[in-house]
Amino acid sequence: MIRDKRPYYIKQAWYRFQNFYVRRYLAPQLSALGPHPYIIKPWYIELFGGPICIGSHVTLLGCTDKRTRLTVWSERKDIDGIRIGDHVLISPGVRISAANSIRIADSCMLASHTYITDSDWHGIYDRSLPPRTRSKVVLEENVWIGDSAIVCKGVTIGKNTIIGAGAVVTCDIPANVVAAGNPARVIRELDPAREIITRKDRYGDTEKMTKVLETAEKNCLEGNTLSGWIRSLIAPGREQP
Known part of the structure; x- marks a missing residue:
């Protein structure tokens, strides 16, 4: 149809x-859900563990063949877990897996099949348990993650930056750039003379x-x-x- x-x-x-x-x-x-959420087919959105905090005006999309999964798994109680800001777009098939802290700031956009994790989930030599190190992932305001990209532990991605489809981000990426590849590297800078309109600007x-x-x-x-x-x-x- x-x-x-x-x-x-x-x-x-x-x-x-x-x-x-x-x-x-x-x-x-x-743990928290802000006002005015736009959540489509919520029965295809899977949550596990906590804390998981979501801000206002989130757009959260589920799909039959692309379940969206937000997971926090840790033996510790004193963790940030997953914290998602206002006006964030989370497309079908996104997976966010936290053992300690994943922070996604306002107006970020995550395309389908994006995977974000703050842990390797198994040690290199002792593979029976998750590693003891406590890493975190930070997406600053208005970051755009392309289709099927992977953001690994310990990474901070700067404000307004775009991560290309299929990229694997293993180290920090500065603000106002486009990065792509495996491992992801900066391929160009955004034009500082051009205005950037965020989801918050458009839908506030x-x-x-x-x-x-x-x-x-x-x-x-x-x-x-x-x-x-x-x-x-x-x-x-x-x-x-």
Whole structure:
């Protein structure tokens, strides 16, 4: 089905059901969840351990074949765990695994299949237990991690920096650059004369954005009927150009 054929009121009911699921099943597993989360298909988002803290206006996406997993596993209790800031985008298939501390600042964007970890999870010589060293990972404000990139333990990525698809980040990357490769290396600097618009800049006015999105959805779904939607589910036809 190319076009969404649900009537507007069905789409709104679907959103309410998702919000109920988040409040009933997902939020209680978190140490904190800020206001105005946009969480799609939360039943495909898996949480394990804690603490896991998520800020406001997060966009958190799950998918049937790309489960999103946030995991904290440690014998210690005095750890930061996973801390995610405001207006962060987490795409389907992202995995974040913390043994100590992973901090993701405001407006960061994580593309599908990104993997972030602060531990090797097994020692080099003693592979029966995780290593005792306590590493951390920090993504500063407005970092963009490309599809299938891996961010390893002990790494800090500077503000506004972009990590290319498939990169493996094993050491610190400075702010305002593009890095790519395995291991990731800086390949260019961002133009300091160009303005960078963050997700927080774009979506910070919640009331305004809610009205914009509601109007867009109403226009997109205008004319859809319950019978037409059911018919498209039972016997979908070819879309007319």
